[in-house]
Amino acid sequence: MILMKDIIREGNPTLREVAQELSFPLSEEDRQLAHDMLEFLKNSQDPQIAEEYNLRGGVGLAAPQLDIEKRMIAVHIPNPDFDEEDAKSGPEITFSEVMVNPKVISHSVQLAGLEGGEGCLSVDRAVEGIVIRHFKITVTYFTVDGEAKKKKFKGYDAMVIQHEIDHLNGVMFYDRIDPKDPFAQKKDIVLL
Ligand SMILES: CC(C)(C)[C@H](NC(=O)Nc1cc(F)cc(F)c1)C(=O)N(CC(=O)NO)CC1CCCC1
Numbered sequence: 001m002i003l004m005k006d007i008i009r010e011g012n013p014t015l016r017e018v019a020q021e022l023s024f025p026l027s028e029e030d031r032q033l034a035h036d037m038l039e040f041l042k043n044s045q046d047p048q049i050a051e052e053y054n055l056r057g058g059v060g061l062a063a064p065q066l067d068i069e070k071r072m073i074a075v076h077i078p079n080p081d082f083d084e085e086d087a088k089s090g091p092e093i094t095f096s097e098v099m100v101n102p103k104v105i106s107h108s109v110q111l112a113g114l115e116g117g118e119g120c121l122s123v124d125r126a127v128e129g130i131v132i133r134h135f136k137i138t139v140t141y142f143t144v145d146g147e148a149k150k151k152k153f154k155g156y157d158a159m160v161i162q163h164e165i166d167h168l169n170g171v172m173f174y175d176r177i178d179p180k181d182p183f184a185q186k187k188d189i190v191l192l
């Protein structure tokens, strides 16, 4: 199983590399990697397992964070409004998938950012400021079995996916904080 010690931290040059596309069919090794990445996210969101193995609760992970320069990301996004007492609150998990060779093929003009800023499993410090991203994105990607997919994301899910795809291109979240206006007071952005 993937542990925090397997996640490389800022300063490791791999985090600034552009990762390579995978070809299909995936090798057994790449299929195992995909499984392990998604399992890490599920483990990290399980209070018992996270405590036992000292895992930071993660919603997304990109292969370069494991020092593997391949275009593969895993996301396991809880529904912030989920309430087990209220069936109307929707599913517990909004999106859970390993995305191979993901690509943003179009996006909204409208910008957005998480009001509380962002962090990163590879960054052991707080970096303040609004990370400016697209409010809506359309993404093509392949599943582990090589099935081509195209999906639209908006809001929080779109933020997570953009954060992970950035890792495939050597971009860190703080690269997208405007140093002259870190709290984006002068920008027309949707605060999430
Ligand atoms: C860096 C960290 C703070 C751990 C961040 N988690 C997070 O923002 N909230 C969270 C965690 C949960 F477990 C369940 C939940 F619903 C919400 C995260 O996983 N990432 C992923 C990452 O570092 N990928 O490389 C950072 C997020 C910042 C915005 C998008 C992803």
Ligand SMILES: [Zn+2]
Pocket (backbone or CB within 6 Å): 119, 120, 121, 122, 163, 167
């Ligand atoms: Zn990250």
